[in-house]
Amino acid sequence: MRNIHIIACGGTIAGRADRATNLTGYTAGVMDIGDLLAAVPAIHDVAAVTGEQLFNIDSSDMTEEKWLALARRTEDAAARDDVDGIVVTHGTDTLEETAYFLNLTVHTCKPVILTGAMRPASALSADGPLNLLEAVQAAKTAEAGKYGVLIAMNGMLCSARFGYKTDTTHVHAFQGRQMGVVGFIQNGEPFFYQQPLRLHTYKSTFFLGDAETLPPVWILYAYVGMSPDLIRAAVSCGVKGLVLAGLGHGKNPSYCESALQQAARAGIIIVRTSRVLGGIVTEGGDGKAFICGDSLTPQQAKILLQLSLLRSDGAAETKRNFAQY
Incomplete structure (x- = not known):
């Protein structure tokens, strides 16, 4: 089995509300990585999964300093021989920005997939468990590493270069702008149709070094x-x-x-x-x-x-x- 490491950062995918019908009034970043994995037992049939909790925040509270820490942690994980791909769980408010930052600063040919949810884990028809499962399914596919950092949401794979959030609350929130999506995930299998031509990940020349902040x-x-x-x-x-x-x-x-x-x-x-x-x-x-x-x-x-x-x-x-x- 392929070895997939999950770096959890909180967000709606780890959120809970006081009732199952409450889709907006919830607290993000409540559940930890153990809770997320427990909600998707089938994930262990797909890959050998390990996980860590780096942050547990509402992604509206993401900071540039946290970006630096996440990029370094992601690159460290990618450098391990016992890791074949990385999944980052993240809140959707700033997911597209984090994805693009990692796309420029993480230097690896291994798949790096970001995912999240538009509905909290406590909701009826919560989308987080399936998004997480499909992100792992994409991350275990070595070919996915050719496309740079990808966003896996609602059965679609968006390039970090073109992906952006298009809806405030509904599950079809992430699209690929006019460039379209890189591919789809269907029945657990990724299908790829186009490749971003701009520099990313293993071709990027941006290195963080020992930077503690980014220029304003x-x-x-x-x-x-x-x-x-x-x-x-x-x-x-x-x-x-x-x-x-x-x-x-x-x-x-x-x-x-x-x-x-x-x-x-x-x-x-x-x-x-x-x-x-x-x-x-x-x-x-x-x-x-x-x-x-x-x-x-x-x-x-x-x-x-x-x-x-x-x-x-x-x-x-x-x-x-x-x-x-």
Whole structure:
């Protein structure tokens, strides 16, 4: 049997409510890894499973410092000869961000699969047990390691590069944006259909070293009436980078342009992304002044920018990173 190691971080999959019909008013991160495994006895017929409890939190309380610890723990587990694949259980609020961070910072050819739940473990038709079982089924498939970190939810396998949460409460919450999903899990077997072309995991050149924190980067959301004071406040707080969740093709209101240019002259690297749910942001028009975020979501662009700043990449190197990752 393949050896799968589970790193538990809490979330709804480990949550409980006061009654089975309560699908929103619950406490996340109540059950531990032992409870999760006990709820899926069939998991031991699929693989030789071990587990550890790294955190037990609501993922809305995830921090960058916890990301660093999780990435190092995941890479350590992947380096073990007695581990063939890793599953990370995680709350869904920030699961897509954690998946992308691991996609850039964990260097392994072994499968790394993130999963969670949209309904607490106490709910009628709780989705967590099946998601966990399918994540282990994916993690025991060596081929899954070729695709970078994957998200296994509701029978689908999403690339960390393209996966994002699309629904607040329903079980079909994770999709692959316009790029589609990497594959599906059916009757316990993963089926793969496409492979991400951008760099990830074993091809990534980002290493955490002994970093204890990540460089401060803020995301600013563009909207009608957006105040330039938001940009000035970020500068005064000492940010090293800004990600603009811009209008349409990454644009900002013209009355904010002067403040953005001042921030750029102060040495702050600015990345343009879009608040739109699809498409890419490429150079053109007023986008020429700053780095364009391609198809990355604002929260993904923040992570890539932070890792670029961590190793002191300049604007030109950072621009290349956004074209490669």
